[in-house]
Amino acid sequence: MVDELTIERISWERVILTFVVRVSGDAPDSFFLTPNSRPYEVELPVRAEPLGEGRYELTINVTQFNRRAQVPNGTYYLVARRGEENLPAAYPLARSEELGDASRAFVYNKNFSAYTVTFGISDDEAAPYFLMRTYSFGRSGGKPSSKVARLKSKARKKWTKTKRKALRTVFSISAYKRPSDGSNILFASEARPNMQGNLKAVHDRMLERGLDSQFNFGYSFRTGRTSSRQSAFALAWEMGKANTILIDDYFAILKDLGNRDEQKIIQLWHAGSGFKSVGYSRFGQYGSPNLRNAHRLYSYAICGSQHLRDVYSEAFGIEREAVLATGLPRIDGFLREGRAEEVRVDFEKQFPTAKGKRKILFAPTFRGRGSGDAHYDYDQIDFRELYESCGDDSVVLFRQHHFVPDPAPIPQEFSDRLIDVASCADTNDLMLISDVLITDYSSVIYEYSLLERPMIFFAYDLDTYSATRGMHKDYREAAPGSIATTFDELVELLRRPQLSNEATKEFVKENFDYVDTNNSDRVIDTLILSEPATEPQVPSEDEDHRMSERVGEEDPGAPGQEDQLNDPTDNDSDGSYKTEEEDEENQWQTSQ
Template sequence: MSEASEDTSTGHIETVEGAPPFALTVERIVWERVLVTLHLRVTPLSGPDAASNVPDDLAFEVVDLERAYPVDSTYVGDGRYRIDVNITRFGARRQFPNGTWRIRSQSQDAGPVIAGYDGTELAKLDEASRVFLYNKNRSVVTVSFGIAENIDALDFVMRCYQLNRSGAKPKRVGPVKWFKRKYLNEPRMMKRAAFIYKWINRLVGVRKGQILFASDQRLTIAGNLLRVRDRLVERGLDKELDFKYSFRLPKSGGWGTTIRILYLMATSEVILLDDYFGLLKSVKIDTERSRVVQLWHAGSGFKSVGYSRFGNIGSPKLWHPHRQYTYAITGSEHLVPVYAEAFGIEEAAVIPTGLPRVDWFLDEERTRRFTEDFAQEHPEIAGKRVVLFAPTFRGRSIYTAFYDYSWIDFDALYEAVGPDTVVLFRMHHFVKDAVPIPEQYRDRFFDFTHYPDGLSLLHVVDLLITDYSSIIYEFSLLDRPMMFYAPDRVNYAATRGFHRDYDETAPGRVCSTFPEVLEAISTGEFEVEKVAQFRAENFDRIDTGAADRVIDWLVLRDAPPSALTVDTSEEVPVAAEHHEPVAEEHEEEEEAAR
C-alpha cells in the first residue's frame, strides 16, 4: 500500500510516487437499496505508448488521511471498472466507516492514482446522495458525494457519517411508573440478559454436542427445524448429541423463561433458528465456542427484508440480531448475495444447502400417503380442481397482522369457479380474523388456515393464488400454474419494498384487480412459462438431501474448508452507534417472519 500525505492547503491526498501514469475518473454513481456502485474510467496519458501506462493488475481502495481499506472491483471492459460498496456491511459486519473518503488505485506496476470527477457534472453528485433514517428517526446514516478542490485536479470524495440524536427527557411520573421505567424498561432488561448470558457462559461453559432448537415466533417446532431434528434422529445422532428446545411467542413468558433460554444459549454448541430471534439483540454470542445457524423458512429472495430495507419503515438498526448468524442457508448460489445483504453478513457465511423442509416435499412415498389420506378425510374435495388462496399478512408485526377481506368478491368467485372447483383459503398464521366465507358458499369454499400440514397440502393444489408469500418456492417444484393477486403492490413496494422487480420476478400472472383474477381463472392464462425460470434460479439441487447437508456442513462441520470459511475478525474503525438499547415495539420481529 502506498504512503499518502496531506496537502494542508487543499486537503488533497498526494501520493509520493510522482506523476500518475494514467487518469482515473468516476463517471457514474448507481444505487440499489444499500448497495452503491461507482463506475470508473481509466484514461492513459498521451504518448506513443500511452496504453502501456495502464497496468493489468489494478485494484482499488478507499482512503482518508490516516486509513485505507480495499474495496471490491470488477473490470467491465474498455478501460472501465466498477466498485461495489454495501454501506451496511463493510467490514467485521459493521457499516461503512465514518469519514471523507477518496478512491485510490493500487498496482505493483504503477504508482497509486486518486480518482477525480468531471467539474461540469457536479449537479449529479447531489442527486446521488442518500439519507438512511432508522431507530424511529433518531439515527441516520448519510452518504454524500462531492469534490475536494486542489490546484491540479478535482478529487472525488465520498462522505459517510452516522449521526444520532438524543430522545426527549422523560416527564416526571408517579412512583409505580417511575419504578417500571427505572428498573423494568427494555434497555435495562437487555443489559441484564447480556449479564446473565455472559456469566453462565463463563461459569458453566459450552457443552460439547448440545444443540438448541429455538424460536421466538412459534410455540412448537416446525418447518426446517423439525426436518433437521427428525433427520438427526433418523441417523441415530440423537444418541450422540443433546437436544434442547425453546419455543415461545414475543412478549410471552417472563424472566423465568428468559433465564432458561439464556442458560440454553450460553451452554449450547449449536443454536438452530428459523426466524428472527429477539434475544440476540441483547446478548453477544460466544462465537469462539458456539455458532448460530439461521435456517430461515423463506426460500425465495422476493421481498426486501433485513438490511435490504435499511432506511425504510421498520428498518433494522446497524447492530441487529441478524449480524450474529455464523451461517445462514439458502436454496441456490443465485440467492447467496440476496441473503448476505438482508442479514448483513458475508456471502461466505451464506451456504446454499437447500431448504430441509423440501426433503419432505419431494419424498414420493410421503406424498403418496398424504394424497390418499387427504382424499379419504375430505371426500367433498376429492376429484375436484383445487384452488389455494394463500396470501401473506399485512401489518408490521404479529400483533398488528391482518388481511383486507374486502379485496375478495366471494359472490363473483363462487360463480367463476363453478361446481367442479373448490377454493381453499389458507391465511398467514399471524392473521387473527377468520375468513368470512358466506354460509351459502361453504360447499365450494373452505377455510384451511389451521390445516396442520400446509406444505403437503400443496400436492393436492391445481392452482395457487398468492401475493408476496414464500409458498411459491416449494410450489414451483410441482410445475403447476400460480397467480399473483396484489391489489396493494404499489403501497407494499413503497413501504416494504421488493428485492427484485415484482412483475418480472413473480413466476406467474400478476393481477391488480379481482376481475382480473376471475378472468384468468376462466381463461386459464396464468403465464406458466415463468415457473421454469424461477425454479432454475432458486434451486441448485432438486433432491431430498438438504437436511443432511445442513447437518454435515453446519452442525457437524464435516465440509470442505472453502464452504465454511468465514472471517469476521477484520477490524474497521467506525463511529460508535448508540448501544443503549431502545424499545422498538417489535418492528424487527416481522422482518423475517414474513
C-alpha cells in the same frame, strides 16, 4: 492534473452503491477507500469487476462493508493501485452538481437515527479529487411532560435493564455446563409455537441417522403471544449451555444472549426466495433494521442456490462466505415420493367437500410491519363472486400467513367451496395437493415452483407494496405466473380452462442448485458435523471499535461528533417515545 482514474457513473440499488470508473493506461491491481485524514494508513478494499476497455464496475454494500458493519464514519478517497502507484479518483468537474442527487440518507430507528452517504470534491485546487463522506447520526426523544412521567420512564428503563441483566446472568451460569465436545444443540424459534419447516427437517433427519446418541437436543419455541418471563429464563438457560444454536427466523434475543466466538449460530431461514426486500435490503425504509441487529450475529446461514448467496448476504448483513447453498431442508419431505398421496387422503377425510375437486390454494403474505400488527385486507375479495366462479368442480383453500391471527371471514353459506384450512399444520402439504396457487409476494412460490403447476399473483396493492416494502426484482417481470391487480382480473384468470406454467422453469433454474431430498444431510454434514472449508472471519466488537478509531475522520471546519450527535441520557429519554433498543442504537451511534 491528468485524470488517470475517472468516475463515469454513480448509481444505487437498495444499499448497494455502484461506481463505473475508467482507468487510463495499464490495468490496476486493486481498488480501495482510504480516509483523507490518514491516507493509505487504512485501506478498505472495494470489489471490482472489469467491463472491458479500461472500465470497471465497483460495488460497495454500505451496510455490510467493514466486516459486518457499515462503512465507518469518515471522508474517503476512492483509489486504484497499480504497482507502487496510487491513483485517486476524479469526477468530471462540469458534472459536479450531479453529486448531490447521487447522495443518500437512510433514516431508520423510528426516525431517531440516520446514516448518510454523500459525495463531493476536495477543496485542493491543484488536485480536486472525488470524496465520499459517510456519517451516522442520532437524536434523543422528547422529554416527558411531567415529573411523574419522567419517574415512570426511569422506572421502566431500570426494570428493563434489571431483567436483561438477570437473563445474561442465567446465560453465563448455564455456559459453565456447555460441554467441550460440542455435543449440545438447541433448536429454537421466536416466531413459531412448535418445531416446523427447516428446523423439523434437520431435527428429524438427525434422529433417522441416530445422531441423537452423539448429541444432546434442547428446544425452545415461543411466539409474541406465548412468551413469558419464565420461558425467557428457560431460553437463556438453554442458549447458555448450547454449543450450536439452530434458528429459523429473526431471533432478537441474540443481541443480549449468545456468544458467536464460542457458539455456532446457524440461521435456517424459514423462507425461500420471494420478491419482497427483507433485513438490510430494506435499510432506511419502512420496517428497517438498525445498524446493529441480531441478523449480523449468525455464524452461518443457508440458501437454495449460489445465485441467492448475495441476496441473503445483503439481507442479513453478513459476508457472502457465511451463506452456504445447501438447499432448504424442508424440501426433502416435500419431494419425497408418495408424500402427496398421503396428504391427499388425510386432507379429504378432514374436508370431504373438497374430495375429487380442483383445489385452489389462496396463501398470501401479511400486511403490516410484523407479527404485532399483521393483517390481510379481505375487503378486496367478493366472497360471493369467488364462490360462484368455483362452480361445482373447484374449491378455494384459504391459508393465512402465520403472523395473521384472525381467520379468513368466509360467510357460512359459502363454506362448502371456500374452505379455511388454518387447522392444517403444514403449508407445504397443502401445496402438494393444490392444482393452482394464488399468492402475492410470499415465498411459498419457492416450493410450489417445483411442482410446475400454475400460479396466479393477486397483487391488488402492487404499487403501494413495492414503494413501502421494496422489491429485489421487478415484480411484473419476475413473477412466475399471471398477475391480477384487481379482483375482477383474478376471477377471470380462475375461469380460464388452462393456466400457463412456463415461467416456473426459469424460476426453478435460478433458485435451486439441488432438486433432491438430500438438503437436510448437506446442512448436517457441512455445518453441524464439520465446519465449512472457508470459515468466515467475524470480528469481535473490540476489533470493530479499533477499526472505527483508526478510520475516524479529522475534517477541518466540520462539526465534531459531540455537535453532530445528541447522547441520550436518563434525563431526556422518554420510554413512551422510544424503546430501550432505540436508546442503545443512539448511544452506539454516538460512540461511532
